[in-house]
Amino acid sequence: MNALSKDISSQLIRVYEQTALDFEKSGEYEKSLEYYDKCLDACKRTGDEEQEAKCYYKMGLIFEQINDMDKAILYLNKYLQQSLSLNNFERVSEAYKLLADKYKKIGKLEESKNCLEKLLDVKVENKDIVLKIKAEAALKLGTLEYEAGHVSTAVTFLEKNFDMAREIKDKQYIDKAKINLGIAKAYSSLEIFKSIVKNDQQAFLNWKIKRIMQAPQ
Numbered sequence: 001m002n003a004l005s006k007d008i009s010s011q012l013i014r015v016y017e018q019t020a021l022d023f024e025k026s027g028e029y030e031k032s033l034e035y036y037d038k039c040l041d042a043c044k045r046t047g048d049e050e051q052e053a054k055c056y057y058k059m060g061l062i063f064e065q066i067n068d069m070d071k072a073i074l075y076l077n078k079y080l081q082q083s084l085s086l087n088n089f090e091r092v093s094e095a096y097k098l099l100a101d102k103y104k105k106i107g108k109l110e111e112s113k114n115c116l117e118k119l120l121d122v123k124v125e126n127k128d129i130v131l132k133i134k135a136e137a138a139l140k141l142g143t144l145e146y147e148a149g150h151v152s153t154a155v156t157f158l159e160k161n162f163d164m165a166r167e168i169k170d171k172q173y174i175d176k177a178k179i180n181l182g183i184a185k186a187y188s189s190l191e192i193f194k195s196i197v198k199n200d201q202q203a204f205l206n207w208k209i210k211r212i213m214q215a216p217q
Helices: 003-025 029-046 049-065 069-085 089-105 109-121 127-147 151-168 171-199 201-214
Strands: none
Touching (some): 069 089, 151 171
């Protein structure tokens, strides 16, 4: 592509994007997708990979708006892959977060958990930028495991959430993380206690006798 053609295509990208945004704001989602698709083609012609990633992101969110979750996930996965190829790990983090939410929305909990686990492993230079996103991922993983009855695993993720909350240094967020962790730990202790009672009556009796012997007279 010569310089003139590239310049024309670059201008078209801006026009298509603005037109798509205008239609999106007015709720004309089909028209918006049409112009994002034109924008996407122009990005590919000029090799504008950053803008291409942005188109995938916007199209994924619009498909969710019109309740086409399969295409929403398809385009958000394209956004993820493009962000990975560009080594833009802030966008990678955002992509995993969005995909986890969409998979959960359609009941694909294992896929949602997989995205959240990958999000926790994303390495970024400026950790502060994605720290809250990672903390939320740990909280969501803890919640999913708790709801599935995997209490000890839930505690592990909620401990990560609490550790990250302390790094964020937001008192309200720290208090919330502490409460969530406390509830999970209490439930975990209760499950252990119930297991002892159910599976080892003699151990429970020994524990009970010891408590009675140690009690003040």
